[in-house]
Amino acid sequence: MRGIYISARMRAVDFSAPSRLVQRAPRQILAGVCCVFTFGAAHAACPPSAIASLEKPGIGLRNGVDRGMLWRIERDGRTSWLYGTLHVGRGDWVRPGPTIQKALTQSDLLALELDSRDEATARTMAQPADPALVARVLSGERARRLERQNAEACVPPGTTSKLQPILQVTALAGLAGRADGLYPEFGVDETLAVSARNSSKPIVALENAADQLRVLTGESEDEEGQQIDAALDELESGKLRGQLKELADVWARSDAARLARYADWCDCLNTPAEQRLLKRLLDDRNPGLADGIERLHASGKGVFAAVGALHMIGPQGLPTLMASRGFTVTPVLTSAQEQTAVPMPALAAPSPAPRARGGKAVKGQRVQKGQKGAPAAAAKGGRPAAAAKAAPAAKGAKAPAKSAGKAPAKAPAAKGKVSR
Template sequence: MRGIDIQALLRDIDFTAPARQVLAGACCVFSFAAHAACPPSAIASLEKPGVALRNGVDRGVLWRIERDGRTSWLYGTIHIGRGDWVRPGPTIQKALAQSDTLALELDSRDEATARTMAQPADPALLARVLSGERARRLERQNSEACVQPGTLSRLQPILQVTALAGLVARADGLYPEFGVDETLAVSARNSNKPIVALESAAEQLKVLTGESEAEEAEQIDAALDELESGKLRGQMKELADVWARSDAGKLARYAEWCGCLNTPAEQRLMKRLLDDRNPGLADGIERLHAGGKGVFAAVGALHMIGPQGLPTLMAARGFTVTPVLTDAQAQTAQPMPALSAPSPGPRAVRGGKAVKGQRGQKGAPAAKATRGGAKSAKAAPAQKAQKGAGAGAAKAPAKAPAKAAPRGAAPAAKGKVRR
């Protein structure tokens, strides 16, 4: 397992994902050792100064695809995120609301998916692949990540190191619990929108393990190298920054700056992760669209790039493909404004309504409460109110009635999805 693109799968393959109730306040999925070097859990990170749920800002890369008189969407996501990325931006919210179905690589809360990923590995396989110095290196990385001994030890070897790799970016405020796919799924469930998986857990596991034990062991060694050197953390942070500013141009040049395609083994892995999977993802999106559904397809952003990327594949299938969010942007967000305190209503008195600024007499009708003074402007015609001595408020000229809008006036223009 090498490169950031592997981490883009973490949101979906994490075996504990169904236990995560990120927005409902559940704790982090792993048990962490209690020492000062451990980063805060995802939920605790929200309490740090400068981190707050804000107005949504458009991030990521988005294309509109149209065919047969219907509109669907391709949204490139990242499977880790920051606390203030939880709320989608207005363009993303509108596109999701207009869609009938949310399509993800996997539905991480599906019970069958959880069982597949949590299935214990063959003990003999674990003994063969995770032994000697490799096992000691993995143990050291577990300690560095504050993962309690034994938490991951029964998993498939490649999943053990994949889970660790997904935790390294916590030091930079990036958490799998805030992965974009997960927050979209929460939004869809809150609005009773169906969620469809474009792949199965078994298919993704096969992609990760490779063709042989030797290949799986090679991927584990490469991942441990990147964890120990700090290279992986830097790659993940850079990819997150590129994604957050919707920089599709730099994303398309991923092979030039990721440092993850230097060997034949790395190139084979990238092909399995992206090019080999993209046609199947495109098939699923096309099938849902042809069935009469407007689809919001949210998959890892690296599935959008290159001649085998989803926008190119969908165009080849007869879709009109239009970029919506693909230019590098200077993203800003303002904190959610505080709700203003409601103005106090009129004070009720026994026997009637109080007149603003006057105290009602106990048991007296409202009209008697003003005896000896000016009558309320509400109770008297405008002419009499102007004659009454001492009625300062009533001396003000009556407001002219508001002009009616001319017949046939056009309503206010509605916002358009940005092209």
């Protein structure tokens, strides 16, 4: 199990959202990490809690900027969206960017891998594991290594000890990015869910917790143990932290090209076991995710489907799968970009547009439709009208109506293909 798979694993163990983001989340699934963050905040050697991290200089309420990867998908006269997310985030990523917010607002529902507030999901993930199984999988040196990593992460003894062994180490993996300001509490999926709930938009889960848990545990106790060992190796070496930071940086600048080559830089496909895990976490799940998105779209709904960004890449990625099902797929946010959020400005009443003498618009000022002093209408076909001086109209003749020319519409992408 590799750190780069955090986007798939973290969603399965969402113990952690602070009260501001998941106020109604079941107590049993929050108890473990609530204790972790309270403990961490009390000791200088521990990373600050997610809420405490917001008090750092430069972190606060800011204008949202567009991050992540977004595709528009169209079929049957309706528009839906594919949004590649990250299941951890920074405090200043909480507010969605304008393009993301507009697409979400225009959609009828938000589709996520799992809905963390669903009671059945919470019960499944918090279900105590068979004590005998835990004793078999977490024994000897493996158990001692896990205990040391819990101590280093400021997790009180026994906090996660009753959970499925793979979930115990997954919870630790989710804490590896705190030193770099990355917290599960600020995961992009969760912040989108908050935005959707604030606008009374329905949330639909594309998967269920039991299936995700089966994907994580593997086909045998031995395989689960191997995944735990690999994760502990990465935690002990600091490699997991580096992988998570790299993935977060790629996601934040919408660098889809870099993400598509992640197998070249993740150092996570070195053994047959790692290759099987990747296939199980991504390729094997993607058809089911595509089925759910297609079914919701076919029901007459505009869908904003937000799933881990790694589900978007490769020949089995969701954009390719949706194109094969007859959707027109158009990239919207996929080019690497550097963006900086700025503090929210104080609200002020809009100032009237400046006017030149005689009622004409000031040079450079955009003229509204029907505004006095507007320039001559564009010529037929959307091209600018000639600058020749018009002859005066005959006395009593009716002046010709002015009409604003429109730029020719861009040809739509071919149906069933991914537009580049």
